[in-house]
Amino acid sequence: MTEKNYGGSAPFRKQSKENKPASKEAALLKVNKKEREKIKTQEPETEKEKILKAGKIAAEIRKYAKEIIKKEVPLLEIAEKLETKITELGGKPAFPLNLSINEIAAHYTPLHDDTARAHGLLKVDIGVHIDGLIADSALTIDLENTEENKKLIKAAEEALENAIKILNPEVSLNIIGKTIQETIESYGFSPIVNLSGHSMEKYDLHAGITIPNIDNNQERKIGTGLFAIEPFSTTGGGKVSDGKPSNIYQLVEEKNIRSPLAREILNYIITEYRTVPFCERWLYKKFGARAIIALKQLEENGNLHQFPQLVESTKNKVAQAEHTILIDKETKVTTRD
Numbered sequence: 001m002t003e004k005n006y007g008g009s010a011p012f013r014k015q016s017k018e019n020k021p022a023s024k025e026a027a028l029l030k031v032n033k034k035e036r037e038k039i040k041t042q043e044p045e046t047e048k049e050k051i052l053k054a055g056k057i058a059a060e061i062r063k064y065a066k067e068i069i070k071k072e073v074p075l076l077e078i079a080e081k082l083e084t085k086i087t088e089l090g091g092k093p094a095f096p097l098n099l100s101i102n103e104i105a106a107h108y109t110p111l112h113d114d115t116a117r118a119h120g121l122l123k124v125d126i127g128v129h130i131d132g133l134i135a136d137s138a139l140t141i142d143l144e145n146t147e148e149n150k151k152l153i154k155a156a157e158e159a160l161e162n163a164i165k166i167l168n169p170e171v172s173l174n175i176i177g178k179t180i181q182e183t184i185e186s187y188g189f190s191p192i193v194n195l196s197g198h199s200m201e202k203y204d205l206h207a208g209i210t211i212p213n214i215d216n217n218q219e220r221k222i223g224t225g226l227f228a229i230e231p232f233s234t235t236g237g238g239k240v241s242d243g244k245p246s247n248i249y250q251l252v253e254e255k256n257i258r259s260p261l262a263r264e265i266l267n268y269i270i271t272e273y274r275t276v277p278f279c280e281r282w283l284y285k286k287f288g289a290r291a292i293i294a295l296k297q298l299e300e301n302g303n304l305h306q307f308p309q310l311v312e313s314t315k316n317k318v319a320q321a322e323h324t325i326l327i328d329k330e331t332k333v334t335t336r337d
Ligand SMILES: [Co+2]
Pocket: 136, 137, 197, 198, 228, 230, 322
């Protein structure tokens, strides 16, 4: 069983009963003890507060997304507005805003000069973090107004709600997957079998535990911690393959690179994003066209990983629903709008 601990408290050294120190030192120790007790009892609370605040911001962004996303609005404008709002509300993007249309299931973010406009079945995937404590949430918007789109969205949303209903630390991962699968199949659609939810830790979006969207015989219990559950429903075969490069990157190694330009940008990435995914658009804004050259060099040198777009293999439409859930003494959806 996994005990995911999102609030690491500082190790608390035991005081020896013998060798009692002189009074001045004793007083000092007492203060220190008090301080340490404070850290011990408050630090997890503070991290929990940040988790909840990040969730609240994501919930606000969900609402704002529904207000501003209309057919033909440039994706670039949507991404910029939503990411700016995250910052205004006191968070940072935990990854570039994803706006994936139709058969693209995930990992489309606009380029700095993107000309695409909103249409079709549009998935909005939102990441917010506060000091590395993450909220991850997604919704799907139907810009075609078709029955099938609406049903696909309903299937994903209901699968998510049914999964949330059964959540507790003792529930097995395959039972969550089974619930998602059965709900989506009851609508006559397929869940995407090779996309899954995930545990999250500080500055770590995909922290090790995978939450399946199908019954995969994984009997491990979910345990406590912070999790994203994200069912995908599709009219297609139910698998995604790698598509075009997404221009979304993540730092994988800080090793040195000869080019001074690439080094400058690498240093910026290390301090600004750490291990949080970022995109070409953000760096273009800061460094201009030289960022594009540097990103290529850094990827070739093995400093960066570039995510591919994820495309439904039979090129059929995909809907997604996602919330972040804190499983603790109780189960709380942090990103509900
Ligand atoms: Co996620």
